[in-house]
Amino acid sequence: MRFSPLVEQLMDAFRVLPGVGPKTAQRMAMHLLERERPGGQRLAAVIQQAIEEVGYCQRCRTLTEADICVLCESSRRDDSLLCVVESPADQLAIEEAGGFHGRYFVLHGHLSPLDGIGPDAIGLDLLESLIAEGNIREVVLATNPTVEGEATAHFIAAQLSHYGVSFSRLAYGVPMGGELEYVDGGTLSRAFNGRQPFASD
Amino acid sequence: MRFSPLVEQLMDAFRVLPGVGPKTAQRMAMHLLERERPGGQRLAAVIQQAIEEVGYCQRCRTLTEADICVLCESSRRDDSLLCVVESPADQLAIEEAGGFHGRYFVLHGHLSPLDGIGPDAIGLDLLESLIAEGNIREVVLATNPTVEGEATAHFIAAQLSHYGVSFSRLAYGVPMGGELEYVDGGTLSRAFNGRQPFASD
Numbered sequence: 001m002r003f004s005p006l007v008e009q010l011m012d013a014f015r016v017l018p019g020v021g022p023k024t025a026q027r028m029a030m031h032l033l034e035r036e037r038p039g040g041q042r043l044a045a046v047i048q049q050a051i052e053e054v055g056y057c058q059r060c061r062t063l064t065e066a067d068i069c070v071l072c073e074s075s076r077r078d079d080s081l082l083c084v085v086e087s088p089a090d091q092l093a094i095e096e097a098g099g100f101h102g103r104y105f106v107l108h109g110h111l112s113p114l115d116g117i118g119p120d121a122i123g124l125d126l127l128e129s130l131i132a133e134g135n136i137r138e139v140v141l142a143t144n145p146t147v148e149g150e151a152t153a154h155f156i157a158a159q160l161s162h163y164g165v166s167f168s169r170l171a172y173g174v175p176m177g178g179e180l181e182y183v184d185g186g187t188l189s190r191a192f193n194g195r196q197p198f199a200s201d
Numbered sequence: 202m203r204f205s206p207l208v209e210q211l212m213d214a215f216r217v218l219p220g221v222g223p224k225t226a227q228r229m230a231m232h233l234l235e236r237e238r239p240g241g242q243r244l245a246a247v248i249q250q251a252i253e254e255v256g257y258c259q260r261c262r263t264l265t266e267a268d269i270c271v272l273c274e275s276s277r278r279d280d281s282l283l284c285v286v287e288s289p290a291d292q293l294a295i296e297e298a299g300g301f302h303g304r305y306f307v308l309h310g311h312l313s314p315l316d317g318i319g320p321d322a323i324g325l326d327l328l329e330s331l332i333a334e335g336n337i338r339e340v341v342l343a344t345n346p347t348v349e350g351e352a353t354a355h356f357i358a359a360q361l362s363h364y365g366v367s368f369s370r371l372a373y374g375v376p377m378g379g380e381l382e383y384v385d386g387g388t389l390s391r392a393f394n395g396r397q398p399f400a401s402d
Contacts, residue, residue: 003270006265007255013248018232020227024220027219030290032217032252033252034264034290037252041248045249047274054207064208070205186354
């Protein structure tokens with residue numbers, strides 16, 4: 001069955017969202033039209049406004065509609081620690097885990113010369129100027145544990161080594177709460193190589 | 202962590218969609234802002250337009266931006282069969298199952314006197330005028346197999362019985378492909394009571 005063109009277009013448009021297939025898109029379109037027109041109108045307006053107004057923080061490149069983001073404005077963060085992440089979503093995950101109280105820098109991707117994503121695209125100039133300010137003592141290179149993330153971390157550390165800051169990388173190992181049986185071989189061998197002394201008192 | 206107000210609003214606005222919790226809403230907001238701004242803009246525009254323009258078909262009450270929907274306009278459907286459903290989603294499910302080639306009528310809900318949903322709200326007048334045209338031979342009352350759906354079906358059949366059309370209801374029984382072990386007792390006893398002769402040739 002074909003619905004009317006506009007209803008079909010609506011179902012189709014929802015598929016731009018991550019994890020939304022044809023069935024879910026249908027359900028979303030029906031739900032908005034049948035039960036949530038005010039909420040749908042609000043959603044449309046906010047998407048529109050956010051796409052127009054949200055850009056990058058001029059200091060850390062996270063998503064914000066202001067010039068400088070809330071986190072960079074905050075005086076309660078540790079200026080000597082900088083955590084470099086690939087995406088605002090990674091930044092969010094680290095914040096939600098808690099424990100890190102430094103500043104962030106968002107690359108918006110990783111180096112990928114074949115796709116034309118070079119040092120400029122990941123904001124290396126801006127990162128360098130932050131480090132050049134002289135307050136940062138340690139840079140945690142929290143790019144993804146993938147080949148591209150590794151390569152990006154290595155590149156950044158090499159490029160900015162002359163500023164005398166120390167670079168670190170998140171620990172590799174088995175994830176908490178998992179079962180060894182289901183951990184992949186690469187992770188398991190990294191965890192073996194990085195094994196820690198165990199105090200049995 | 203709090204993102205900037207507009208990004209937070211965007212995450213929040215997505216929660217109006219069915220099955221979207223805080224985590225999924227976050228992922229949707231990030232995805233649109235990081236990777237899909239043109240698609241997001243299209244989504245916003247289509248939601249806006251659909252909410253403004255999509256109303257009910259003047260014949261069958263399904264969702265459409267036209268006065269009369271595609272299905273009512275079609276000359277290839279059987280005018281003697283009318284299937285009454287609670288929602289456009291139900292109509293879609295029946296169409297996708299195939300096999301039914303009659304017309305539809307959409308109630309947009311079921312009778313619920315406590316919520317103020319009476320015969321007017323489910324379009325009983327319009328349904329009556331369709332039947333009064335005299336082409337319809339059988340009305341399939343495909344409201345949901347719930348207490349409210351049953352009650353609505355009974356009410357419609359009682360109200361429109363004097364037009365001499367025959368009313369039918371979808372068969373109850375065990376769903377295809379399931380295992381008896383997991384079928385609920387109510388369904389199982391309906392299936393027993395409605396058991397059919399079995400030709401073993």
